[in-house]
Amino acid sequence: MKVITRTLRLATVDAIALIDISADVDRLFQSCGLRDGVLTLMSPHTTAHINLNEREPQLQLDMLDFLMRLVERDGDYRHNRAPVDGRDNAHSHLMGLLMNATESVPFADGKLLLGAWQSVFFVELDGPRAERQVHLQLLGQ
16 A cells, blocks of 8 residues: 655635636646545645535536625624734635535546546635645555
8 A cells, every 4th residue: 555645736816716626636646656545635724625516617606606695704703803814814714614624535447536527626715825735645556
């Protein structure tokens, strides 16, 4: 059994965005040469997450609208009164309560076992950011 770790780096341009990273994930996965096992993706950020969902433009807009309706940007949040890094981003952290920092995807015969409609999204909740990361760890043979 082998363990391989890679890091995907990306910049974000919008305050809130669903970024399809499926092609980048698959490229990194294919470069590892493993055939069977499990891939774990992890966002090391508290305001950016990983999600498996359908890539369809109208649905993506619906998802963004849903998040923005769910948590008001300009709410009276304690975190914004004394922001740690100068960013009024309490809403981003609150949205993140509903998301995962990690997702696991099995693979077999050298292919990720994603569903027909599934894509891998990096969900930016506090952009834009010059650099974000996604860690990929593969366990397999």
